[in-house]
Amino acid sequence: MTATSSQPPSRLVKWATLVGGLAALATMVGFVLHGCGHVADTTNLRQWGINDGLFERNADWKVVNGYYAVVFQGLGVLTAIPWYAALAAFLMLALGFFMMRIPSRKPPNWISSLQRLPLWLRMVGTALGQSLFAVYLAGMLFIFGLLLVSMPGLVGEKAGKEQAAEERAKIEAMPEDQWQELWRQGQRIARGKIVTSSPMRYAIYDRDFNEVRILPSDDIEIRVPQQKATPVQHEKKPPAAGRE
Known part of the structure; x- marks a missing residue:
């Protein structure tokens, strides 16, 4: 073998x-x-x-x-x-x-006492x-x-x-000019803040009713008002002096 x-x-x-x-x-x-x-x-x-x-x-x-x-x-x-x-x-x-x-020079007394016990114990x-x-x-x-x-x-x-x-x-x-709006067939059906959504439904907190409404997502148009951008004002530089 x-x-x-x-x-x-x-x-x-x-x-x-x-x-x-x-x-x-x-x-x-x-x-x-x-x-x-x-x-x-x-x-x-x-x-x-x-x-x-x-x-x-x-x-x-x-x-x-x-x-x-x-x-x-x-x-x-x-x-x-x-x-x-x-x-x-x-x-x-x-x-x-x-x-x-830390090494000790002498083991503790209780260890020595345990070593003197009978084997079966x-x-x-x-x-x-x-x-x-x-x-x-x-x-x-x-x-x-x-x-x-x-x-x-x-x-x-x-x-x-x-x-x-x-x-x-x-x-x-949230100010009123930032509320989200849900429209269907040209008619507004809710406005407020969308809490959650799925491919089948929308859950919106309607500020007009002060409650959560669940609406089907069929033919729903979401309109989010955009904040107007503040125009940046550039400082006008003085015209450069012409060469003599």
Whole structure:
């Protein structure tokens, strides 16, 4: 019989493993962004009293919307973190690791006492320690999975509420000469600010009725008043003196 020699994995196998890991990571990120975008959109619509089933979104739109929700909420979290407390915790943790790395000439008394215990008792202690570590690891994995599943809902809901509040503030501060108008067959049917839209419908906050109206997009013409540009006044230069 010929003994088969163990060979190190080729570069192709390493690249395949790396690509598989990146694909799994991309799938996880896509799942989180898709969930954040969906929850943010539905929360925003519900703040306006709109049924989210009336406005269908494709998967790409939800991923992009979730990306913006995560970025803006992440920036808000970064600005709210007490960085002095985080720096103090980091320094205390570094000091603890430094103290653990300092070599000691004599082991502590409790270690010497453990070494004098019977073998069966030490084996029982080792088994209990391994079981405790396994339970701790399972708990950490459960918490990580719970955070991964709940993060799209929490981040998306907060982003949707903030988006609706900002849109309401813009509508209240919008002057009348900037209101958007919806026309059909030469007749104005609504004016105000478009809240959201889809290929089938428009949702507009009508300033005349002070409520959100949902209108079909068939034969709809959107008119947006343009602000008058302020003419730029050029300074008149004095005429150049003629040559004598």
